[in-house]
Amino acid sequence: MAALQITPLHPSLGAEIAGVDLSRPIEEPTREALVRALADHLALVFRDQSLTPAQYLSAVSVFGPPMEQHYSQHNMPDLPLIGLIWHRNGQRPAERWHTDHTNRERPPAATILYGVEIPSAGGGTSVANMRAAYLALPPDERRRLESLTTFNSLDSDHTDTRQDDRDKYGKPIEHPMVRTHPVHGSRAVYFHITKATHIAGMTPEASKAYMADLLDRMIRPEIVYHHAWRKGDVLVIDDRATMHRAHGDYDRSQSRVLWRIIVEGDRPRLV
Numbered sequence: 407m408a409a410l411q412i413t414p415l416h417p418s419l420g421a422e423i424a425g426v427d428l429s430r431p432i433e434e435p436t437r438e439a440l441v442r443a444l445a446d447h448l449a450l451v452f453r454d455q456s457l458t459p460a461q462y463l464s465a466v467s468v469f470g471p472p473m474e475q476h477y478s479q480h481n482m483p484d485l486p487l488i489g490l491i492w493h494r495n496g497q498r499p500a501e502r503w504h505t506d507h508t509n510r511e512r513p514p515a516a517t518i519l520y521g522v523e524i525p526s527a528g529g530g531t532s533v534a535n536m537r538a539a540y541l542a543l544p545p546d547e548r549r550r551l552e553s554l555t556t557f558n559s560l561d562s563d564h565t566d567t568r569q570d571d572r573d574k575y576g577k578p579i580e581h582p583m584v585r586t587h588p589v590h591g592s593r594a595v596y597f598h599i600t601k602a603t604h605i606a607g608m609t610p611e612a613s614k615a616y617m618a619d620l621l622d623r624m625i626r627p628e629i630v631y632h633h634a635w636r637k638g639d640v641l642v643i644d645d646r647a648t649m650h651r652a653h654g655d656y657d658r659s660q661s662r663v664l665w666r667i668i669v670e671g672d673r674p675r676l677v
């Protein structure tokens with residue numbers, strides 16, 4: 407096993423992993439250590455990686471099977487399991503707090519981003535620890551959230567979604583608002599404010615207002631790791647117990663290109 411070193415990056419979440427070259431095959435003991443590290447630290451950073459698309463896809467499969475992304479117009483033509491995050495594609499940075507692809511029955515265990523072109527300033531990615539957010543809620547609100555579920559579909563504010571993707575991924579999917587992490591065993595708050603059409607038993611308006619209020623109250627600097635990108639970084643985000651957001655505070659005349667892969671996880675459940 408390679409000499410894998412784990413260095414925390416923030417008191418609440420995030421760790422840098424050294425001693426792993428993602429361009430090379432990953433042995434089983436290292437895979438197990440990485441899966442455990444992700445469950446414990448919720449965001450992992452690998453620096454100075456140099457990867458072809460195929461090497462990247464192979465490496466991140468240690469976190470789960472890569473799954474199709476539903477805004478397929480942004481996927482790599484040759485390797486459609488890799489999505490391009492690139493404003494010159496007409497994409498807007500996802501600046502609201504969210505977790506990815508909640509409209510799937512088995513949403514991603516992790517989102518993985520690889521920094522291919524990085525602007526000279528700004529354009530970071532923030533990750534919030536929703537396990538800590540859950541624990542910081544008053545007990546009666548924790549109990550209330552544990553009884554609630556959301557119904558999820560494609561984002562209502564995306565106008566360029568292909569009909570094929572709408573047909574495949576637009577059906578309502580119900581998820582608990584608190585889920586138990588399948589590896590760690592802890593609970594975390596889980597929802598996507600623009601993919602959730604509503605909370606069961608509530609109007610869409612009341613649902614959105616409650617989710618917005620929750621985000622305002624829960625996401626505080628103490629539970630946020632901010633990743634300032636360097637070219638060659640690979641950032642792995644545990645989608646089961648975090649939310650993340652992009653920062654659009656960079657010069658649009660510069661290029662910012664991230665390759666995104668999502669890997670399939672379990673069906674969310676509260677136990």
Ligand SMILES: [Fe+2]
Nearest residue numbers: 500505506650
């Ligand atoms: Fe995202």
